Amino acid sequence: MPQRPARKPERPFFSSGPCAKRPGWSLSALDHALLGRSHRAPEGRARLREVIDLSHRLLGLPKDWRVGIVPASDTGAVEMILWALAGERGVDVLSFESFSGLWAQDLRDVLRLEDVRVLDAPYGELPDLTKIDWSRDVVLTWNGTTSGVRIPNGDFIPAERDGLAICDATSAAFAMDLPWNRLDVVTWSWQKVLGGEAAHGMVALSPHAVARLEQPSPRPLPKIFRLTNKKGLIEAIFQGDTINTPSMLCVEDALDGLRWAESLGGVAALQARSQANLEVVARWVEQADWVDFLAASPETRSSTAICLKIVAPWFQALSAEDQARGVKKIAGLVAAEGAGYDLASYRDAPPGLRIWGGATVEASDIEALLPWLDWAHDEAKKEFAA
Incomplete structure (x- = not known):
């Protein structure tokens, strides 16, 4: 059973739009705005x-x-x-x-x-x-x-x-x-x-x-x-x-x-940063038994909008309405801890999770986020599978 993690992302911002600012950004970057x-x-x-x-x-x-x-x-x-x-x-x-x-x-x-x-x-x-x-x-x-x-x-x-x-x-x-x-x-x-x-x-x-x-x-x-x-x-x-x-x-x-x-170094460096983020999630998904990529084929998996489906039997047994509530619960638990924000899937998409992995997100922050998702899933299961 996953324990409540101790480490949190330094920048817990995973929204798919507006997206995380570049590392090191502050309002001083706009000091010379016209x-x-x-x-x-x-x-x-x-x-x-x-x-x-x-x-x-x-x-x-x-x-x-x-x-x-x-x-x-x-x-x-x-x-x-x-x-x-x-x-x-x-x-x-x-x-x-x-x-x-x-x-x-x-x-x-x-x-x-x-x-x-x-x-x-x-x-x-x-x-x-x-x-x-x-x-x-x-x-x-x-x-x-x-x-x-x-x-x-x-x-x-x-x-x-x-x-x-x-x-x-x-x-x-x-x-x-x-x-x-x-x-x-x-x-x-x-x-x-x-x-x-x-x-x-x-x-x-x-x-x-x-x-x-x-x-x-x-x-x-x-x-x-x-x-x-x-x-x-x-x-x-x-x-x-x-x-x-x-x-x-x-x-x-x-x-x-x-x-x-x-x-x-330009676009090649940005692509490498985004791909590294996807690889962090892919390694986690491979060992997790409750979540999988929404994209059916590995060749089509996005490195920016990383969308996940919840495959745990308890979740699949829920009604569509309760699945939406379950996702909200998982995302809400992580957000309440300050460990990650805006993680629920888009409103028209199947109930699941979405992690922005664009170039402004650090792979180390995604690594810190993922144990919190494991923990939040386990907490939600206690409520919805009862």
Whole structure:
């Protein structure tokens, strides 16, 4: 029977968004934020442009790709692209967790496109990637933040394709290899792998995507979604002149995260940190008899949103309602001890646990967390299996 652990994580922050700040972060990192000044002043534009340029360089984007800062986090970035691009041809969309399911719903039920194929799979699995028709536009989520399932590589994407490959990469960018030469639109936010503050999104466009955007729009667009005007692409957006007013505090925080990543050695170092976190959890899961990965295949296990299912017989015997209560109990016990916060699975996902393993999380903190989960599970079992 697990004893109450003595050691606690130094930073017990495991939320999947907003995510843990980088190691060593403090409010002093924002001391030089450009407050009380216009984001359109030369100094403001310079900070925004630095976010764009650093992101472009660190991610290793092709030189001819365009990167811009857009409103409303990754959700805003994806919605902007779907409204601006979808409908020129048929669309295939992968749906295997909450947010990828939301993109499918938007295309089918909100935009009401006539030709949408939804390739779906249950939580823990990927859709059959061989069924994608690359003559159509394809909307895919690289890493399922709510399922812990990731696309393992880009080999399934043909180098030559007629449609656009539109990728929601918010919990993959900076932590996973993205095949830029096989994608056309990629979106992410500041709040995930680099632990930045929320509310701002990023969009990266290939020349193929830019050419499509410069064609007549399939529908009227609100200002917040417009990347083009009568002259073509609105170049200012990709130079640091944002569509709406950004928070310069958030901009300063994004720069802090990017500079930290650069100081470590770039994306390769971030990927190694995230992979180390997954390996810590994998070793624990292998010896634990009550928990397993939600991702059915080891090749598809996310190193950022590490999602777990509870396989203990006592838990499986519970009703769905009591399973949700059981998860809340386990997560609540750990949180009450100050040993780990925000560990319950996403509200639409199967009842279970979720540990953020992005690059800002230390492997030593996950190592310290896991005995607390064993202890909390045993405590919850006493109540629910009685």
